[in-house]
Amino acid sequence: xxxxxxxxxxxxxxxxxxxxxxxxxxxxxxxxxxxxxxxxxxxxxxxxxxxxxxxxxxxxxxxxxxxxxxxxxxxxxxxxxxxxxxxxxxxxxxxxxxxxxxxxxxxxxxxxxxxxxxxxxxxxxxxxxxxxxxxxxxxxxxxxxxxxxxxxxxxxxxxxxxxxxxxxxxxxxxxxxxxxxxxxxxxxxxxxxxxxxxxxxxxxxxxxxxxxxxxxxxxxxxxxxxxxxxxxxxxxxxxxxxxxxxxxxxxxxxxxxxxxxxxxxxxxxxxxxxxxxxxxxxxxxxxxxxxxxxxxxxxxxxxxxxxxxxxxxxxxxxxxxxxxxxxxxxxxxxxxxxxxxxxxxxxxxxxxxxxxxxxxxxxxxxxxxxxxxxxxxxxxxxxxxxxxxxxxxxxxxxxxxxxxxxxxxxxxxxxxxx
Numbered sequence: 001x002x003x004x005x006x007x008x009x010x011x012x013x014x015x016x017x018x019x020x021x022x023x024x025x026x027x028x029x030x031x032x033x034x035x036x037x038x039x040x041x042x043x044x045x046x047x048x049x050x051x052x053x054x055x056x057x058x059x060x061x062x063x064x065x066x067x068x069x070x071x072x073x074x075x076x077x078x079x080x081x082x083x084x085x086x087x088x089x090x091x092x093x094x095x096x097x098x099x100x101x102x103x104x105x106x107x108x109x110x111x112x113x114x115x116x117x118x119x120x121x122x123x124x125x126x127x128x129x130x131x132x133x134x135x136x137x138x139x140x141x142x143x144x145x146x147x148x149x150x151x152x153x154x155x156x157x158x159x160x161x162x163x164x165x166x167x168x169x170x171x172x173x174x175x176x177x178x179x180x181x182x183x184x185x186x187x188x189x190x191x192x193x194x195x196x197x198x199x200x201x202x203x204x205x206x207x208x209x210x211x212x213x214x215x216x217x218x219x220x221x222x223x224x225x226x227x228x229x230x231x232x233x234x235x236x237x238x239x240x241x242x243x244x245x246x247x248x249x250x251x252x253x254x255x256x257x258x259x260x261x262x263x264x265x266x267x268x269x270x271x272x273x274x275x276x277x278x279x280x281x282x283x284x285x286x287x288x289x290x291x292x293x294x295x296x297x298x299x300x301x302x303x304x305x306x307x308x309x310x311x312x313x314x315x316x317x318x319x320x321x322x323x324x325x326x327x328x329x330x331x332x333x334x335x336x337x338x339x340x341x342x343x344x345x346x347x348x349x350x351x352x353x354x355x356x357x358x359x360x361x362x363x364x365x366x367x368x369x370x371x372x373x374x375x376x377x378x379x380x381x382x383x384x385x386x387x388x389x390x391x392x393x394x395x396x397x398x399x400x401x402x403x404x405x406x407x408x409x410x411x412x413x414x415x416x417x418x
Contacts, residue, residue, distance in 0.1 A: 029137075030133070030135045031135075031157050032133040033132055034132070035129075035165060035167065036130075037127050038126065038171075038172055039171050041101055041121050041122070042101050042203075042285075043283075043285050044128045044171060045121045047167075047171055048167070049076055050210075050319075051071060051081065052319070054069075056324075059162035059163040063088075064088060066086060067084055069082060070083045073218070074211075076207065077207070077211070078096065078097060078098050079094070089111035090111065091111065093106055093109075102121060103118065103119065113137060115134060115136025116136065117134045119131065132160050134156055134160065174283060174326045175326075178286045179281045179282060180278065180280050180281075181279050182278045182294060182297045183276075184276065185274060185276055186275060188274070188335075190270040190271045190272040191253075192269055192270075193232075193250040193268050193270055194265060194266075195248040195250045195265065195268055196216060196249050196264050196265055197246070197247075197248050198247055198248070199245065199246040201244060202238075202244065202245045210319070213231055213318075216231075216249060217231070217251070219265075226253065227251060227252060230252070230314050230315055231249070231318070232250050232312055233247050233248065233315075234247060234248045234310045248268070256269075273306070273335050275312075275334055275335045275336060276297055276298060277331060278293060278294040278297075278331070278332040279331055280330040280332065282325065282328060283328060291334075298336065303337075304337070306338060310335070311333065311334055312333040313331070315330055
């Protein structure tokens with residue numbers, strides 16, 4: 001009995017001693033690791049800047065496959081965030097600062113502890129150097145775990161190394177797995193569409209599209225507006241000297257709707273037109289190559305681009321449906337011939353306001369809303385045909401512009417002319 005008491009006493013002293021030892025260890029950590037990524041800086045930055053991708057390259061999912069991730073409405077840029085729950089605890093990471101293609105600052109919460117992280121992206125020969133610095137303070141339980149694993153710096157450092165190595169592997173696969181096929185001349189179908197106009201630097205266009213599109217899709221869902229096809233972008237003007245572009249992010253819909261005056265959103269009507277179609281399977285970063293191949297096809301086949309129409313980019317399969325960039329499908333259309341151009345139909349701000357004659361879409365920089373616009377559209381019912389009385393007897397139905405039909409194409413969109 002006396003021996004048992006001594007054993008219990010020694011065990012208690014050992015626990016106390018270990019607790020004192022752990023308590024005297026530093027709670028603070030400041031750990032930095034770097035990794036060479038075999039991809040250009042803009043590609044790496046764009047991929048890391050979207051929290052929807054962190055689940056794929058973060059090493060913590062390997063340690064805890066049961067971990068569940070939750071994403072905020074915004075997953076890109078400042079204010080973006082995501083959270084997680086797993087067998088080791090729960091936490092949240094949010095972006096507090098970003099500098100395009102340069103750096104990202106984060107605030108990290110984990111099991112009651114707060115930390116900060118800072119990632120930088122530097123051009124190097126043949127790729128990008130990503131440096132990840134983490135600072136913070138661990139609680140007692142985390143310090144106990146770290147003690148058995150070789151210390152706080154070792155635990156944090158190994159996590160960073162595994163994550164950065166996996167990032168290199170994932171990007172190498174996702175960004176380099178792609179295919180481009182010029183399908184030939186097709187007939188692009190038309191219809192009504194909902195749009196938000198944007199003008200920005202050419203290099204900033206992909207990011208602005210990725211920010212605006214989710215908000216538009218959410219607006220459609222909240223207002224029970226049905227999509228009749230895939231989202232698309234209509235490019236209306238380029239200023240190559242200043243590297244500027246004007247375009248509209250569009251959602252196709254069945255019926256015309258009206259928006260409040262001053263709204264960021266307006267309605268247009270896309271007329272059918274002939275175009276050379278190219279299909280890009282893979283990440284959007286290869287779109288320039290796809291556009292170039294489409295333009296080459298026009299030259300080789302003596303086809304003239306229709307300057308009265310606009311180029312269109314359709315996101316047949318995009319990030320809102322499939323997370324892996326290697327599985328995205330983008331359709332590019334360059335209008336050809338002298339057929340009916342893409343027309344934006346000026347839409348009255350309400351059912352009582354007369355509609356101006358249809359004109360070609362021209363985006364003016366001074367009045368074009370940016371991707372950061374916050375005003376919300378108010379949808380009103382479309383004006384009914386003249387033969388059907390409106391609910392408001394004083395309201396006049398919106399007049400429809402007269403548009404000549406497009407010439408009969410050599411093939412429908414599904415039938416390609418090589």
